[in-house]
Amino acid sequence: xxxxxxxxxxxxxxxxxxxxxxxxxxxxxxxxxxxxxxxxxxxxxxxxxxxxxxxxxxxxxxxxxxxxxxxxxxxxxxxxxxxxxxxxxxxxxxxxxxxxxxxxxxxxxxxxxxxxxxxxxxxxxxxxxxxxxxxxxxxxxxxxxxxxxxxxxxxxxxxxxxxxxxxxxxxxxxxxx
Numbered sequence: 001x002x003x004x005x006x007x008x009x010x011x012x013x014x015x016x017x018x019x020x021x022x023x024x025x026x027x028x029x030x031x032x033x034x035x036x037x038x039x040x041x042x043x044x045x046x047x048x049x050x051x052x053x054x055x056x057x058x059x060x061x062x063x064x065x066x067x068x069x070x071x072x073x074x075x076x077x078x079x080x081x082x083x084x085x086x087x088x089x090x091x092x093x094x095x096x097x098x099x100x101x102x103x104x105x106x107x108x109x110x111x112x113x114x115x116x117x118x119x120x121x122x123x124x125x126x127x128x129x130x131x132x133x134x135x136x137x138x139x140x141x142x143x144x145x146x147x148x149x150x151x152x153x154x155x156x157x158x159x160x161x162x163x164x165x166x167x168x169x170x171x172x173x174x175x176x177x
Contacts, residue, residue: 013119018091020065024123025091026116027061027069031100034116035109045103046090052103057096060088094120 016030026034032042046053061069066088092100094117101113 013115014122017119017123018069020061020069020091021059023091023093024120024127025093026097028090028092031092031097031116034112035101035104036106036112037104037109042100042104043087043090045100049099049103052099053096056093057099058090058092060090063088 013034016026016034017024018027019025028042028046029039032039035042046058069089097116097120098113101109101116
């Protein structure tokens with residue numbers, strides 16, 4: 001999938017942005033395919049330019065993260081013989097994806113990086129809208145919770161008016177007088 005600057009973003013670009021370790025990232029094999037290079041070439045450039053890729057730009061997945069991720073990307077939860085993960089994938093944040101385009105120095109990578117930044121921005125806006133919606137829902141729940149207490153108190157008061165008044169206590173014995 002090659003992306004040009006004036007092309008609309010590919011419909012599946014957003015699905016390649018994942019949440020790992022609390023960050024929005026793209027994996028090396030997805031990023032390499034979008035940039036029109038092999039995963040090996042992309043990772044080679046990361047290794048050669050390690051100073052350009054600090055931990056907040058790119059990081060390797062832990063073995064368990066890679067296994068869970070690969071299992072979720074396939075129909076079968078277990079890997080078949082010969083399909084074990086030989087190299088743990090790199091995860092690229094938005095800044096790491098931009099830096100990768102810079103070190104690859106290809107016109108396709110530069111054009112695709114613009115679309116990737118737009119996809120990250122769409123994801124960020126969507127997450128912000130989701131948080132805003134969740135906050136509004138929580139506010140409504142708080143309002144209705146307080147109304148529930150007020151309504152319950154009102155019903156108890158009305159029930160109190162509907163019940164006959166208690167009889168005065170009877171006195172046993174003589175009354176003075």
